[in-house]
Amino acid sequence: MKKIMLSLIIIAYISNSYSQTYKVSKKINVSGDEGWDYLAVDEVNQHLFVSHGSVVNVVDLKSNKTITTIPDTKGVHGIAIADDLNKAFITNGKDNSVTVVNLNTFELIDKVSIKGQKPDAVLYDKFSKKVFAYNAKSNDATVIDAITNKVIKTIPLGGKPEFSVTNTKGLIYVNIEDKNEIKTINASTLEVINTWSIAPGDEPSGLAIDLETNRLFSVCSNNLMIVVDASNGKIIKTSPIGEGCDGVAFDAKKKLIFSSNGEGTITVVKEENANTFSVLETVKTQKGARTIALNKTTHQLYLPTADFGIKPDPTKDNPKPRASLIPNSFVVLVVENNAK
Structure with a gap:
């Protein structure tokens, strides 16, 4: 009985130690x-990029003050930070484009027009030096060379893509919202190599x-x-x-x-x-x-x-x-x- 009581006390202690931690x-x-939609942290400069209607607000995380506003990002959804290239890539859902800005000066580097419709989530893959912009309306991904800012390819995905991550070794994973799937993209060949159901996830x-x-x-x-x-x-x-x-x-x-x-x-x-x-x-x-x-x-x-x-x-x-x-x-x- 004493062992049972001791176990219950330990469990209660552990539970309480986690309660209201955050x-x-x-x-x-x-x-x-x-x-609004996504937001992203520039770890090197400690800046927060916040999607906000038709602009991106940039907040200095040391002062918690807005230090600049990036204009002309109509229907902005996602921001991908490429610190190694000193660039941010921003998807503009209402004019089918990706805005590229300098991470230090926030000046416009390029505005890349894409064939995909309603670009939403976006990912920068440091391994391949490519940007993957996921198009919600055309069910595909636009791949951009992050160095030249040129469109390389459009990858059909067969469903509505959502957020994406990289394993940093050449594989990209993306949620397909309306199919309840995760697809794997080879970052070198730019081909879908796996499609996995995640049911019962909906x-x-x-x-x-x-x-x-x-x-x-x-x-x-x-x-x-x-x-x-x-x-x-x-x-x-x-x-x-x-x-x-x-x-x-x-x-x-x-x-x-x-x-x-x-x-x-x-x-x-x-x-x-x-x-x-x-x-x-x-x-x-x-x-x-x-x-x-x-x-x-x-x-x-x-x-x-x-x-x-x-x-x-x-x-x-x-x-x-x-x-x-x-x-x-x-x-x-x-x-x-x-x-x-």
């Missing part, structure tokens, strides 16, 4: 009242990777995170997450996976080893905070959101209305470990 520590105010969006254990973390709209072996597509684990997820981040040093849920939470999952995963805590954030970026240097997390007005009733012309944004309420939440 919290919103501050809110960075950013001007502008348009919508409508996968965010994707992250552990390069050490070779595990993919795909977050899905049916409140599941699917852990996949990146070498063969085998599903290792399904883990519950919150509602309305659109992003996921992996902290390799802490072995923690963070699912950003639009309901206003982050689900924190611990990777004990390559095959063992457990939910540690649910962190309260703010409604609408559905995308996420990790600062690998400070281990802080960033999530954009705003305050919402009353959601209008559905109509025939607008069966799925969205609540309007309250002016001057756009912020980037900073979430960090309260016990560090």
Whole structure:
């Protein structure tokens, strides 16, 4: 009986040690009242690039102040940072282009027109020196030479691509939202070499990777995170997450996976080893905070959101209305470990 009681005390202690570990520590105010999507951290310069309607706001993470606004990024979705080339690549969903800017001066280097329609997520692969822009409407990927800024190829994907990651050794992985799949692209041949079902995961969006254990973390709209072996597509684990997820981040040093849920939470999952995963805590954030970026240097997390007005009733012309944004309420939440 004493051994049982001791075990229960140990379990309770461990559980309590994880509770409320992460919290919103501050809110960075950013001007502008348009919508948002992805954001990205420039680790070298400690700048945060925030997609914001038709512009990209750049925040200095040392002062938490907006230092510049990159204009003419109509319908901006994704930002890929190439520190080794001193470039950022920005997808513009409304004019089918990719903006290339200098990471130090933020000046325009090039604006690349592409044949793909509605470019959304974007990935820079340092191994191949290529940029992969994923086109939501034409169901393909535009590949750009990151050195010359020239389009190399368009890769058919057979479904709507979402977020993507690289294994840094020549393989690219991308979620296919409407097919419940992950596809693998060879970064050298630019051919799809694998297609894996991730059912029971439905409508996968965010994707992250552990390069050490070779595990993919795909977050899905049916409140599941699917852990996949990146070498063969085998599903290792399904883990519950919150509602309305659109992003996921992996902290390799802490072995923690963070699912950003639009309901206003982050689900924190611990990777004990390559095959063992457990939910540690649910962190309260703010409604609408559905995308996420990790600062690998400070281990802080960033999530954009705003305050919402009353959601209008559905109509025939607008069966799925969205609540309007309250002016001057756009912020980037900073979430960090309260016990560090």
